[in-house]
Amino acid sequence: MIEEFSITIKKIKRPKSSDLNNDIQIISQSLGLFSKRDKEKSCFRVFLEIVKSKGMNAEEITLNTHLTRATVIHHLNFLIKSGLIIKKGHKYILRGETLEGLIKEISNDMNKTFSELDKLAKNIDSELTLK
Numbered sequence: 001m002i003e004e005f006s007i008t009i010k011k012i013k014r015p016k017s018s019d020l021n022n023d024i025q026i027i028s029q030s031l032g033l034f035s036k037r038d039k040e041k042s043c044f045r046v047f048l049e050i051v052k053s054k055g056m057n058a059e060e061i062t063l064n065t066h067l068t069r070a071t072v073i074h075h076l077n078f079l080i081k082s083g084l085i086i087k088k089g090h091k092y093i094l095r096g097e098t099l100e101g102l103i104k105e106i107s108n109d110m111n112k113t114f115s116e117l118d119k120l121a122k123n124i125d126s127e128l129t130l131k
Contacts, residue, residue, distance in 0.1 A: 005083035007106065008032030024048060027099060031084060031106075042067050046075040047084070051099060055091035083109065 012029045015022065028034065028044045035043075045065045049056055056064075062072045076092055079085040084102060086095050096102035 005081060005109075007082045007084070009110075024051060024099075027103075031082070042071055043075045043078065046072055047079060050079075050085055050092055050094055054097075055088065055093040057090045057092070061092070 008031070010030050010032060012026050014026055018026075025044065028047055033043045033047055034041060038044075042065070045067065046061055049061045049064050053060075058069065058072055058076060061067075061076070062069050065072065076085070079092075080087065083106065084095060085092050087093075094102050096105040
């Protein structure tokens with residue numbers, strides 16, 4: 001488990017018809033990878049390169065996405081801070097190695113966080129009841 005990260009989860013309605021690209025976009029949207037400022041979907045493009053590969057370095061991502069190195073590094077840092085990717089040696093890989101593994105890891109992290117919050121809330125409620 002990553003000790004501290006920030007992730008946005010959005011419920012996205014899945015269209016009736018789908019294909020691989022649309023499904024990856026839905027996962028990306030659900031994980032908060034699109035913002036109104038990112039008109040070229042550059043964060044999604046960086047994420048997509050990592051999803052398609054079993055690990056890439058920043059230079060390879062830069063070449064494949066035709067984005068500037070600064071833009072790629074910016075999005076890689078965001079993806080790491082979000083807990084979606086990790087750096088292993090010189091390569092960036094999906095946390096959990098696959099999309100399914102990534103979703104399971106995020107789900108486990110969320111369950112642990114909510115469990116800790118539940119215990120804290122019970123303690124607070126107990127203390128308030130005693131007063």
